[in-house]
Amino acid sequence: MADSAETARLAKLMRAAQDGDSAAYAQLLTEITPVLRRTVQRQRWFAQPADVEDVVQDILVSLHAVRATYDPNRPFLPWLLAIARNRMVDALRRSGRRAVNEVSVAEYPETSFEERANTSEGVYGDPEALRRAIGELPPGQRRAIELLKLQELSLKEASAKSGMSVGALKVAVHRGMIALRKALSSGS
Amino acid sequence: METSQLIHELAGRTQPVRRLASPWQRSAIWFAISVLYALAVILVQPLAFKQWQLETRFVIEQTATIATAVTAAIAAFWSVVPGSDRRWVLLPAAPLAVWLAMLGKACVGDWLQLGWAGLALGTDWDCVWLAAIVGFVPAAAIVIMLRRGAPMVPRTSLALAAVAVAAFANFAIRLHHPGGIGITILAWHFGMVALLACIAALVARHVLKWPRVQGVMRG
Numbered sequence: 001m002a003d004s005a006e007t008a009r010l011a012k013l014m015r016a017a018q019d020g021d022s023a024a025y026a027q028l029l030t031e032i033t034p035v036l037r038r039t040v041q042r043q044r045w046f047a048q049p050a051d052v053e054d055v056v057q058d059i060l061v062s063l064h065a066v067r068a069t070y071d072p073n074r075p076f077l078p079w080l081l082a083i084a085r086n087r088m089v090d091a092l093r094r095s096g097r098r099a100v101n102e103v104s105v106a107e108y109p110e111t112s113f114e115e116r117a118n119t120s121e122g123v124y125g126d127p128e129a130l131r132r133a134i135g136e137l138p139p140g141q142r143r144a145i146e147l148l149k150l151q152e153l154s155l156k157e158a159s160a161k162s163g164m165s166v167g168a169l170k171v172a173v174h175r176g177m178i179a180l181r182k183a184l185s186s187g188s
Numbered sequence: 189m190e191t192s193q194l195i196h197e198l199a200g201r202t203q204p205v206r207r208l209a210s211p212w213q214r215s216a217i218w219f220a221i222s223v224l225y226a227l228a229v230i231l232v233q234p235l236a237f238k239q240w241q242l243e244t245r246f247v248i249e250q251t252a253t254i255a256t257a258v259t260a261a262i263a264a265f266w267s268v269v270p271g272s273d274r275r276w277v278l279l280p281a282a283p284l285a286v287w288l289a290m291l292g293k294a295c296v297g298d299w300l301q302l303g304w305a306g307l308a309l310g311t312d313w314d315c316v317w318l319a320a321i322v323g324f325v326p327a328a329a330i331v332i333m334l335r336r337g338a339p340m341v342p343r344t345s346l347a348l349a350a351v352a353v354a355a356f357a358n359f360a361i362r363l364h365h366p367g368g369i370g371i372t373i374l375a376w377h378f379g380m381v382a383l384l385a386c387i388a389a390l391v392a393r394h395v396l397k398w399p400r401v402q403g404v405m406r407g
Contacts, residue, residue, distance in 0.1 A: 018205050026199035033191055057194050064198045065399040066338035068205040069269055078271035086270070086340050087398075 011076040018067060029060060032080060036060070039084055045092050055091045059084045126184075133183040140164070141176035148173050198401070211265035211272075214333055218261050218352075222326035226360045229322055233364075246362075249290040253359045255283035260352035261330065267345040268337025268396075277344055280351060287355070291378055294370030309371055315361050319380060323357035334396060342396035343389040350388035354381040 010031065016024035036056045046052045062083055070079050134145055147158035148169065155166045164172070208214070259280040266276035330349045339345065358377045 017202060018207060020202055020204035022199045022202040025202045026195060029195040029198060030192075033195065053191060057189070057191055060191070060194060060198060061401050062338075062398050065401050066270065068336070069208050069338050071207065071210070071269070074271070080270075082270035082272075082340065083338065086338075090398075 007075055007077055011072060014067075014070055014076050015072040018070065018072070029063075033060070036080075036084055039081065040088060043088060045088065046095075051091075051095070055088055058091060059087045062087050129184060130180070133180050136183065137176050137179055140168070140172045141179065144169050144172035145176045145180070149177075201401075208269070208336060211262055211269060211276075214265045215258065215262045218265075218326070218330055218333060219258060221329045222257075222356050225325040226322055226356075229360070230364075233318075245290060245294065249287060249294075250359060250362060252283045252287035252290060253355050253362065256280050256287055257352045257355035257359060259283055260348045260355060264330065264334060264345050264348035264352060265337070267341050267348060268334055268339065270338050270340055274341075277341075277348065280348070284351070284355075288378060291370060291374040295374055296370075298370045309375055315365060315376060316380065318361045318364060319354070319357040322360045323353045326356050327353045331395060339396035339398060342392040345396055346388040346392035347385040350384040351381055354384045 010028060013024045013028035013031075017028055033056060036059050037052060040046060040052050040055045040059075046055055063080065066083070070076070134142055137145065143162050144158070144164070147153045147162060148155070151158075153161065155169055158164075158169055159166050162169070209217070259282075263276045263279040266272045266279075327349075330353060331346075334345055334349060337345075358381065362373075362377070
């Protein structure tokens, strides 16, 4: 792949792709995919084959998006590998962020077998009782529950919609949740 | 989606693309746009030509300022070309250093001439306002042009763009206000360049992003 004839051939295919030749483009992408796959695998950052394939696809889509930046007078491979390196670093950064925010568990508790996974199902399973309990809340707490828990608005959006301050909303939703919990557990 | 299917989709939507001009040409286009716009602003608010004293120090300072603008723009345009030499980002370092040195020299001159009073920091809101007007179109132009490239190093690209725009605006406003106390010019004019570069670097990842390909679903 590294020899100059091969590089010149890829550059020619890329030039044709820039001119709108879809067959040349398909050939180019097909030929560079194994190269990209090997480049990604060589880094050993991505252990799972699915992760490797995801990064390879990311590189292909990025190449497509910025194909106008290729200058046919310059070598093709340094251009391609610069994009590949950049996307690999971004993918690594993304997976780092995911690792921080996700918790790995060996086994997911099953709703039907694990008692603690059934809490909400068992206690708050009656939607009619929940609707009644919400209806019996004081107006401020009811509004806060509706906006923040049922409509899932952010505090800022709920504040803008209700005219209540963010602080008042926080207090109202907290008290509302306690009241609901109490009403539903006494009712069950 | 299988990779082979993705390739099929990408190839299927290939259309001729207009190749990006070289960073040299793009810098020249940006500079031309900026100069034409600055001339239009100057026509609206004519320069105080009578105040001009073509002192060597002022000429060197202005030459370094405009050279900083041009070299920073060239470096910014190179930075959005995949596989380009990373050393391009150092291109504006020399004119920037000369510009800073000239401003520093003016401060020392004021200090020697006026004592500590020469280092009293004044305000210069007029220049900030004028710089905002003069820099508006060059800033919009360079951001639009950079977004056509690949965001290889977005923070560096946008910080270089900010240096280019701020230096260009400084060049124009120094033509308008050729005098001034050295320390005030150093703090307000050069401070503006540093501040803009920092802000640009902070927001860069939101401004220069990898373009999405419409309709391609992966995974």
